[in-house]
Amino acid sequence: MSRSLQHQRTLGTTGIEVSAVAMGCWPIAGMTSLDVNRSDSLATLRAAFNTGINFFDTAYCYGIHGESERLIGHAFGKERNQIVIATKGGIHWDSQRVRQFAADPETLRQQCDASLQRLGTDYVDLLYLHAPDPRVPVAESAGALLDLIRAGKTRSVGVSNFSVEQLDAFQAACPITAVQPHYNMLQREIEAEIIPWCQRHQASVIVYWPLMKGLLAGGLARDHVFAPGDGRAKYPMFQGQQWQRNQDLVDDLRRIANAIGKTVAQLVVAWTIAQPGIAVALCGAKRASQILETAEAMEMQLADETLAEIDAALKRRGQAVSRPAL
Numbered sequence: 001m002s003r004s005l006q007h008q009r010t011l012g013t014t015g016i017e018v019s020a021v022a023m024g025c026w027p028i029a030g031m032t033s034l035d036v037n038r039s040d041s042l043a044t045l046r047a048a049f050n051t052g053i054n055f056f057d058t059a060y061c062y063g064i065h066g067e068s069e070r071l072i073g074h075a076f077g078k079e080r081n082q083i084v085i086a087t088k089g090g091i092h093w094d095s096q097r098v099r100q101f102a103a104d105p106e107t108l109r110q111q112c113d114a115s116l117q118r119l120g121t122d123y124v125d126l127l128y129l130h131a132p133d134p135r136v137p138v139a140e141s142a143g144a145l146l147d148l149i150r151a152g153k154t155r156s157v158g159v160s161n162f163s164v165e166q167l168d169a170f171q172a173a174c175p176i177t178a179v180q181p182h183y184n185m186l187q188r189e190i191e192a193e194i195i196p197w198c199q200r201h202q203a204s205v206i207v208y209w210p211l212m213k214g215l216l217a218g219g220l221a222r223d224h225v226f227a228p229g230d231g232r233a234k235y236p237m238f239q240g241q242q243w244q245r246n247q248d249l250v251d252d253l254r255r256i257a258n259a260i261g262k263t264v265a266q267l268v269v270a271w272t273i274a275q276p277g278i279a280v281a282l283c284g285a286k287r288a289s290q291i292l293e294t295a296e297a298m299e300m301q302l303a304d305e306t307l308a309e310i311d312a313a314l315k316r317r318g319q320a321v322s323r324p325a326l
């Protein structure tokens with residue numbers, strides 16, 4: 001497969017080369033995505049790898065029992081050194097399946113060891129603090145992650161769901177290689193402060209929700225009824241007036257994508273990884289066909305005319321309601 005400039009990015013200053021489209025491994029945990037099963041998940045991971053994706057994003061809490069990490073370990077045991085694994089610590093599920101934040105040094109150490117075991121490896125390439133723990137000073141969590149670099153358990157450290165103030169506090173105690181916020185055509189808050197911070201500190205911006213959980217993949221019809229258990233129904237983006245306006249945008253994107261012989265998902269991901277300061281888009285998938293489709297975005301160079309049409313469509317859409325804080 002030919003490779004364009006879009007394809008490869010370097011993680012911070014580490015020299016670690018990653019594909020600009022990474023596979024987001026939350027859906028295969030099967031917690032909020034429906035119809036997930038082990039064989040489809042393994043096939044999706046394999047398809048991602050075969051099509052040129054080398055970067056896999058998971059977390060301690062992706063699955064009540066770490067299903068996502070286990071699947072990656074199972075899929076790539078022998079090929080460990082051909083892939084780049086990012087995982088995260090600092091969030092877990094309690095016995096009632098309620099999400100808990102815990103990022104004290106001892107918990108982060110224990111979670112890292114458990115993640116390595118599930119992944120079947122003795123190191124990860126990137127270990128994130130998943131989110132700040134309100135009860136633990138950010139610098140304390142940072143110190144623990146720096147110790148994990150020194151112990152050889154991770155090659156680099158990143159943070160997710162951080163404000164600029166929290167980035168400063170963390171960076172003072174441990175160098176940040178990557179920052180993971182949410183970002184997509186409808187949610188662009190990070191352009192104001194987070195991206196400039198990362199550019200100043202040579203940290204890679206690795207974004208989640210590029211497809212806004214499938215809304216911007218173009219496959220959800222206007223009259224789609226979310227099945228019970230589909231985690232998307234709770235987000236304002238998928239409700240009422242916001243939903244209608246988002247569907248108007250998707251109709252515009254479909255016209256633009258059709259004109260260049262691509263799908264909505266490909267157009268959206270190609271736009272995302274072409275944005276200044278964005279290194280990688282984490283594209284979630286639970287089926288091989290999905291990741292094969294989005295991976296093709298790495299081969300696309302959007303013409304100025306196409307970018308202008310997208311800008312016009314986004315202006316017509318106007319500001320979207322963003323997500324509540326974690």
Ligand SMILES: NC(=O)c1ccc[n+]([C@@H]2O[C@H](COP(=O)([O-])OP(=O)(O)OC[C@H]3O[C@@H](n4cnc5c(N)ncnc54)[C@H](OP(=O)(O)O)[C@@H]3O)[C@@H](O)[C@H]2O)c1
Nearest residue numbers: 024025026027208209211212213214217219282284290293
């Ligand atoms: N750091 C954090 O706090 C944080 C938070 C959230 C996510 N993440 C990371 O970011 C990744 C991306 O987020 P996400 O997975 O929630 O959402 P996403 O990538 O925006 O959307 C993924 C969903 O879109 C649909 N989809 C994907 N490709 C498609 C295609 N080609 N055609 C039609 N539908 C398609 C699938 O849903 P359906 O098939 O069910 O419609 C899929 O589960 C996660 O997997 C995870 O690694 C991190």
